Amino acid sequence: MSAVGIGIAAEGAGDTRILEQLVDRMLIDGIGWVRETFEACQGSTADPLSACRIWRGVEGSGWLDLHRASDLARERGLRIYGSFAGDPGEADARMHRAALLLFAEEAEPPVAVVIARDLDGRAERAEGFAQAVAAGSWPFEAVIGALAQPEIEAWLIAAWIPEDDSERERLAALRGELHFDPCAKPERLTSKNPADRKDAKRVLTVLTSAGRGADARWADVPVERLEANGVACGLARFVREVQERLVPVVQRG
Structure with a gap:
């Protein structure tokens, strides 16, 4: 198996670290060969899953700063304005479109993309994310939103x-x-x-x-607890989407 490139966009490095740890835990739980790789490499490398997945931003970075996505897209001449399937964009729709375009325009686009955004009590932010995903034809097998209510903490x-x-x-x-x-x-x-x-x-x-x-406790928390406590804050949905959409992508290598 070869390492799968996973694009990640977030509002800060701390959010990126939290999501990477959570997704890695789900990959270890859900894929036998990833779990075997993790167990074999513990203590011998800074990133025991580097042979399974590679976290990526754009232009060689380790993650994409979501707040800079629109500026970067405009610098590249990417079209981020306009409607979304004929409808005006909800909050953040243009920002999410910019992030997805940046990943799509990479010389080798990632196989999947994870985008993290705090909702801060604004449901229209989640609607904007859904609009951006639905309005494009993306070269990714999965686009997953880590939409935390009210924030990732x-x-x-x-x-x-x-x-x-x-x-x-x-x-x-x-x-x-x-x-x-x-x-x-x-x-x-x-x-x-x-x-x-x-x-x-x-x-x-x-x-x-x-x-x-x-943020270092994901590996010790039962998935059932994440699902039970995380329904209304968006965590349960994210866990489910990682299990159903991202784990199969990595499993295929």
Whole structure:
């Protein structure tokens, strides 16, 4: 088998790292030869899955900054304006079109593309993503949206499992303060005001205040928990699409 190129576009390097770790976990779970490669290469290389998949941006970069996609597309003379199947574009539709065009115009386009975007409570952003995907004829086998509600930190919170009394106490304190369990209902968190007690980044900081980072725990979290806690925040849909659409692409090599 040969390594599969997967394009990834996100709002920041941190989001990219979170998604790569989550997708890698799903590949290891779902493909026997990937799992064997991972187990054989642990401890011997910085990236034990480099023989299975290659994360790519454009122009040789490791990832595409979604906020720069429109400018880069215009610099290349790519057509990002216009309607979407005859309809005006919803929020972000042009930005997603630009990102997809950039990947499509690469000398060797990736086989699949993952695009990460925080919804921040704006459902029209998800509609804009769907418009961009549907309005083009893309050379990718799969285009998957990592559309987090309200932001990707909510996905980390959905996956958080306390491991000792101190962590259980912090989670209990947050439940009392917020009047809901942030791990079970991460979609009820916010993302626009850091001073808001429901701010997802603030809640994640409280949960991880002892130094155990949430973004390194994907491999230990049961998929059933991701699916149960992640329905309304977009995580369950992403996990399902990776399983159903991206895993087969990598499996074929």
